[in-house]
Amino acid sequence: MPSAPAVREISETEHLDFIRAQRSASFLQTPAWGRVKSEWRRQSLGWFLDGELVGAALVLYRQLPKVKRYLAYLPEGPVIDWESEDLGAWLAPLTAHLKAEGAFGVRMGPPVVTRRWSAAQVKEGIADESVRTLGDLPPTERGHTGARVVSQLHELGWRPQSVEGGFAAGQPQYNFQIPLRDADGTARTEDDVLKGMNQLWRRNIKKADKQGVEVSTTEGVVGSGDLQAFHDLYLHTAERDHFTPRPLSYFRTMTEALGAEEPDRIRLHFARHEGDLVAATISIRVGAHAWYSYGASSTEKREVRGSNAVQWAMIREALAAGADVYDLRGITDTLDPDDSHVGLIQFKVGTGGEAVEYAGEWDLPINKPLYKAFDLYMKRRG
Numbered sequence: 001m002p003s004a005p006a007v008r009e010i011s012e013t014e015h016l017d018f019i020r021a022q023r024s025a026s027f028l029q030t031p032a033w034g035r036v037k038s039e040w041r042r043q044s045l046g047w048f049l050d051g052e053l054v055g056a057a058l059v060l061y062r063q064l065p066k067v068k069r070y071l072a073y074l075p076e077g078p079v080i081d082w083e084s085e086d087l088g089a090w091l092a093p094l095t096a097h098l099k100a101e102g103a104f105g106v107r108m109g110p111p112v113v114t115r116r117w118s119a120a121q122v123k124e125g126i127a128d129e130s131v132r133t134l135g136d137l138p139p140t141e142r143g144h145t146g147a148r149v150v151s152q153l154h155e156l157g158w159r160p161q162s163v164e165g166g167f168a169a170g171q172p173q174y175n176f177q178i179p180l181r182d183a184d185g186t187a188r189t190e191d192d193v194l195k196g197m198n199q200l201w202r203r204n205i206k207k208a209d210k211q212g213v214e215v216s217t218t219e220g221v222v223g224s225g226d227l228q229a230f231h232d233l234y235l236h237t238a239e240r241d242h243f244t245p246r247p248l249s250y251f252r253t254m255t256e257a258l259g260a261e262e263p264d265r266i267r268l269h270f271a272r273h274e275g276d277l278v279a280a281t282i283s284i285r286v287g288a289h290a291w292y293s294y295g296a297s298s299t300e301k302r303e304v305r306g307s308n309a310v311q312w313a314m315i316r317e318a319l320a321a322g323a324d325v326y327d328l329r330g331i332t333d334t335l336d337p338d339d340s341h342v343g344l345i346q347f348k349v350g351t352g353g354e355a356v357e358y359a360g361e362w363d364l365p366i367n368k369p370l371y372k373a374f375d376l377y378m379k380r381r382g
Helices: 012-020 031-036 087-100 119-127 144-155 190-196 199-210 224-241 248-261 306-320 342-349 368-381
Strands: 006-009 041-049 052-063 070-074 103-108 113-118 174-179 214-217 266-273 276-286 289-297 325-331 354-358 362-365
Touching (some): 031 041, 041 087, 113 119, 119 342, 119 354, 174 342, 248 266, 266 306, 306 325
Antiparallel strands (some): 113 354, 174 354, 266 276
């Protein structure tokens, strides 16, 4: 890099134009996501080199109680050149800007992969009593960029964070993804992806088709009727599977904000059998990265395999859009058959994708006494 970039606030229009020019960026780094997290103050930042915008970030500021000091959070960001040999030159002006804004600490999630494991490896790991976590298995690939980023962050004084619970809740460090391109960049076909799935997934997709399950997708702005239908089924799923559901207003804000940003940014998908809603999902896409974001399913008619039908519809849609990856989002690193989380991994492993480890979230204390007090507060909250 010939000279150090400068950081300054940019408009949401500049920010969005930069995101549009990228092959891939997290949806948590789009300007629209700042409107979803309305309880945080938001700011779009740009990195400039010789007058050219070369990086961008969505920063969410969360105020400490009673004092005007903030945790500055950059979820799954920023969008900068993570392959740089000199990350300090990118991060130092960011820290200086955030300090001037009143931040006592910075938290970010570098979007770089550190390790990958194939579906076959994960499956063998679950069956092997001596294996308890993904880390017990040799990875199929180590990300050189990810290793370099981790090393540089340690040297620059950043601290790796636990992803469980807490102030910002944290984004998953481990995801399960289906690559939609081969290693040489060639786009995979629907047949390629189907062949990669296990026999049960292929059989269930065929079964849903044979049973007459029909999948429909919203186009453009999500209507209130569609959103209500999704949420009713989501509440039903939450009660059955014992998790705390988000309110309808959260999904209304999310679909309105992301839907206004790009017409195909967020979509709802519905699987119906003889008119009965049996599964519903939300997908998000930014550039060449497509995510399965939320899902719901009925307890009745599980035998018609609506969940497999709607997943296959979303994968086909991602393939048709030219996406590089279909991301089923978070998993834990456990491969212990006695751990309740392993069922989720087993469901996702059936798609034939891969478990992916990211660098995780990192903190940089700016005001050490305040950061220490915050850290203690979070540990006491558990």
